[in-house]
Amino acid sequence: MEKYIINGGNRLCGSVEIQTAKNSVLPILAATVLTDDRVRIINAPDITDVKNMVKILSCLGCRAEYEGNDIVVDSSGADCCEIPMELAHELRSSVFLLGSVISRFHKAKIAYPGGCDIGLRPVDLHLTGLKRLGVEITEENGYIVCECEKLRGNEIMLDCPSVGATENIMLAAVKAEGVTVIKNAAREPEIEDLQRLLNCMGAKVKGAGSSSVTIEGVNTLYGCDYLPISDRIEAGTFLIAAAMCGGELQLSRANAENISSLLHKLRENGCKIHVNGDKIYLENHRRLTSVKSIETQPYPGFPTDLQAQYTALCCICRGQSIVTENLFETRFKYVPELRKMGADITVINRNAFVRGVERFKGAAVVAHDLRGGAALVSAALAAEGRSEVLDISHIDRGYGSLEYKLRELGGDIARVSV
Numbered sequence: 077m078e079k080y081i082i083n084g085g086n087r088l089c090g091s092v093e094i095q096t097a098k099n100s101v102l103p104i105l106a107a108t109v110l111t112d113d114r115v116r117i118i119n120a121p122d123i124t125d126v127k128n129m130v131k132i133l134s135c136l137g138c139r140a141e142y143e144g145n146d147i148v149v150d151s152s153g154a155d156c157c158e159i160p161m162e163l164a165h166e167l168r169s170s171v172f173l174l175g176s177v178i179s180r181f182h183k184a185k186i187a188y189p190g191g192c193d194i195g196l197r198p199v200d201l202h203l204t205g206l207k208r209l210g211v212e213i214t215e216e217n218g219y220i221v222c223e224c225e226k227l228r229g230n231e232i233m234l235d236c237p238s239v240g241a242t243e244n245i246m247l248a249a250v251k252a253e254g255v256t257v258i259k260n261a262a263r264e265p266e267i268e269d270l271q272r273l274l275n276c277m278g279a280k281v282k283g284a285g286s287s288s289v290t291i292e293g294v295n296t297l298y299g300c301d302y303l304p305i306s307d308r309i310e311a312g313t314f315l316i317a318a319a320m321c322g323g324e325l326q327l328s329r330a331n332a333e334n335i336s337s338l339l340h341k342l343r344e345n346g347c348k349i350h351v352n353g354d355k356i357y358l359e360n361h362r363r364l365t366s367v368k369s370i371e372t373q374p375y376p377g378f379p380t381d382l383q384a385q386y387t388a389l390c391c392i393c394r395g396q397s398i399v400t401e402n403l404f405e406t407r408f409k410y411v412p413e414l415r416k417m418g419a420d421i422t423v424i425n426r427n428a429f430v431r432g433v434e435r436f437k438g439a440a441v442v443a444h445d446l447r448g449g450a451a452l453v454s455a456a457l458a459a460e461g462r463s464e465v466l467d468i469s470h471i472d473r474g475y476g477s478l479e480y481k482l483r484e485l486g487g488d489i490a491r492v493s494v
C-alpha cells in the first residue's frame with residue numbers, strides 16, 4: 077500500500093501536459109475487439125484502469141502491448157468471450173466489453189462490474205439496449221450471460237442519458253444488421269471520440285455529441301492509429317488545485333470547450349483564465365469567493381467527476397456554497413476526510429452545504445475513491461502543514477504521474493510505501 081505525504085502551502089506555477097482521456101481510452105480499448113487488424117492507441121495514459129483493461133483484453137486472447145507510450149492491440153487471436161470475476165470487479169469499464177465481445181462472438185459472459193464505490197451504478201440500461209438488438213440475457217452466479225444468433229439494428233430509447241450504455245450500444249451496433257438509433261443518448265465528448273475512432277475503423281456512426289446517435293451496421297472494421305482526446309477531468313483537477321493553492325498554471329493539450337462549465341465557475345470565483353488553442357492559463361493570487369450554488373449534470377453541465385475537487389475549493393472560498401450531486405448517490409465519501417482538515421461541510425441527501433474557512437489544516441486522510449482522492453490531494457497542497465493521503469491506489473486509477481506533475485509545479489508531494 078502507498079500513501080502521499082504532502083507539505084502544503086506552496087503555490088503551483090508552471091505548465092502541465094494533459095494526458096489522453098481515461099474515459100475515452102477505456103471504450104476505445106473495448107472497440108479494438110471488433111477488428112482482426114492492429115489498433116494503435118497513441119499516448120495512452122499511464123493509469124491502472126487502462127492497465128486493467130489491457131489485462132482483460134489479454135484474457136480474451138488479444139495481444140495488447142505497450143510500445144513506448146502507445147498501446148497496440150491485435151485481436152486476431154481473440155478466442156474467449158468470458159471476462160473473469162477478479163478483473164471485472166477491479167474495473168467497472170469492463171462492462172463496455174459486453175457490446176464488442178457480443179459483436180465478435182455472439183456470446184459474452186461477464187461478472188457484474190466493479191469500479192468506484194460511488195453509488196448503485198446499475199447496468200440495466202446497457203442490458204435493455206442490448207436486448208433491443210436481439211441479445212438474450214440471463215444471470216448465472218454473479219455473471220451476466222449474453223447470447224444472440226445475430227445482432228439486428230433497432231431504435232433504443234434510453235431512460236436516462238447514460239454514458240456507458242450509449243457507448244456499449246454503439247459498440248454492439250457497429251457490425252449489426254441494419255440501422256440502430258440511440259435516442260436520449262449521452263452527449264459527453266468521450267462519446268464523440270468513440271464515434272471518431274469507430275469511423276476511422278470503417279464504421280458508419282453519426283450524431284454523437286447530440287442526443288441521437290445513428291449507427292449503420294457494416295460487415296468489417298479495420299485497424300488504425302488513433303490519438304484520443306485530452307482528459308478534461310485531469311485538466312479540471314489541475315485548474316482547481318492551482319486555484320486553491322494560488323499560482324500561475326498553463327495546461328497544454330487541453331480542450332477548454334469540454335470544460336467550459338468549470339471555467340465559467342472558476343472565473344466567477346475570481347480566477348483569471350485565458351484560452352489560446354489547446355492551452356489554458358489560470359492565474360490566482362488571492363482568496364476566492366464562493367459561487368453560492370452549483371449542481372452536477374450530464375454534459376455539457378458541470379461534471380460529477382469534478383464535484384469532489386470543486387467542493388474542496390468551495391471549502392476555502394469566502395462565503396457559503398451549496399453543491400448538489402445529481403448523478404451518483406454516494407459521491408460525498410470524501411467529506412468526513414475534508415472535515416479532518418478543518419472544512420465546514422454538512423451533507424444532507426444530495427446536497428453539501430459548505431461554509432468557507434480561511435485555510436485547510438494538514439491531517440491524515442483516506443482516499444475512498446478516485447475523484448474524492450484527487451480532492452484530498454488538492455486540499456493537502458493548499459493546507460497549512462503536513463498531510464498524509466492514504467490508500468492512493470484509487471487515485472492511480474485515473475491520474476498518470478500525478479506527483480511528478482505536481483512537483484514540477486512546485487508542490488511538495490512524495491509517494492511513500494506504507
Ligand code: UD1
Binds near residue numbers: 098200201241
Ligand atoms: C461514466 C464515466 C464516469 C462518470 C459518469 C457520469 C467512464 C468510464 N466513466 O460512467 O467517470 O462519472 O459517466 O458522467 O466513462 N444509470 C442507470 N442504469 C444504467 C446506467 C446508468 O440507472 O444502466 C444511471 C447511473 O446510476 C447514474 C447515471 O445513469 O445515475 C449516469 O451514469 P452513466 O452515465 O452510465 O455513468 P458511467 O457510464 O458508469
